[in-house]
Amino acid sequence: MKKLGISIRKDFPIFARRSGAPFVYLDSGATSLKPTRVLDAMNEYHESYSANVSRGVYEMAEQATNAYEDVRATTSHFIGGKPEEVVFVRNATEAMNLLVASFGGLILREGDGVLLSEMEHHANLIPWQQLAKQKKCILHFLPFNIETGELEWDKEAFSSFLKERKIKIVSLIHSSNVLGTINPIKEIAEHVHEAGAYMIVDAAQSITHMPIDVKDLGADFLVFSGHKLLGPTGIGVLWGRYELLDRMQPYQSGGEMIQDVNLKTSTFADPPHRFEAGTPHIAGAIGLGEAMRYMQEIGMQTIRDHEKELLAYAWEKLSHIKGIHLFGPNDIEKRSGVISFVINGIHPHDVGSFVAQDGIMIRVGDHCAKPLHKKLGITASSRVSVSIYNDHDDIDALSLSLEKMIKAFGL
């Protein structure tokens, strides 16, 4: 029997809670469902050792501190790197804002360039726009091909392109939250480093779908949120090479991030604590750690294989819907997590509301990627996203509901 899909739903309490009505959750790209283990780990902290971290001298505080700090090691087992390179933040958006302010602020001078792509989530776009205005830097964008959904970049001339435009930082989405495209970060990063620039990877979507190793990818920084990874909301990770983190100024200041404080001056703690002002989301970090252990026990390659098979099945099923247009790469090796589409003659919001009446949850809108949608010539799309608990039955239900909708709309 298959390990994932229907047979793993028992690990997620929401399936039992909502068993009275159809429950087809195809919106894990927005946020994932949470396994009992994660919820138990967070409850255990609140019920048994809910002390603050990094300050108490009593046993319970030490237990809380250890549990919180251990998640850095869990994270480094999950993505590579060292535990002291793991900074806890609220989410990928906060990690990106921290990076733009602290690392962008350190590296960029007037006239320097930053390279992004046309398929970025707003979280990896707007903070750079703000900094570029402030520092008089220039934003450049790698285009994507509308047909294939893949980035278009000239491998041969890439290093010289970066040097000529004085590009110091390249920040790219690992896997598009709309097109599903897995970008060739490893290959791009080699050229980025050759040109003496830095590589930032937005792994908010990819982190839950495939094995990731920061060293293998060639990332200088990598960011993700916990809640798309079967973990709780309000906790995310900024991973960065220690020597770079060590050169960066704090993003927020206050308690827990200092070395010494006088009335007029202060010195700051070493990374990662330098970037964690105030009491952190302790329960959230503990929950995230449990989520990462849970996923590692299943195996990230097993998860990737399950989702590849499911996405291929979904692509095939959906492509038979009348008037549908599917975006992004057809090659499953180049896709992860999501399939976005439009249906001629039916607005994406109507698609979303119609299938919702059958208990099917998909995402509709611009998915925080307006420039991407503008390039596609649309204002919104519908998006199916999958996780370890999804199976053929979910795709079949969606397909049936879409057929019903086509009929109801007389198309």
Next chain:
Amino acid sequence: MNMYREDIIERSRFPRFKREMKASDLQGEVLNELCGDELTLYFSFDEKKERVIKLTFGGQGCALVTAAADMLCEYLGGKTKKELVDFSAADMLKLYGNPPSPSRLKCVLLPYEALRRAVAGL
């Protein structure tokens, strides 16, 4: 409750009042932030500039926006300026008759928002 009643779908597919008016006396334009769609209402008044003689809409929208706009244009034809001003959100929902889900309420009320923008210019 089925949000996609047959008559709503019918109106959205074949709206009777969907056309741009080149020389209108009054316009009301809104943007639906939920999806980026735009809607414009075009008013044409009688000689005394008292009553609406023609009301049409333009722009792009979902089935709910299109059906609601079409119903509004039909209903407000022949009404006085005062009646336009007095038309409320509750009136719009009553006219529409088919309560949408909370997240889609904005779509049904979008034509009403366009009306409010227009009457602000009276």
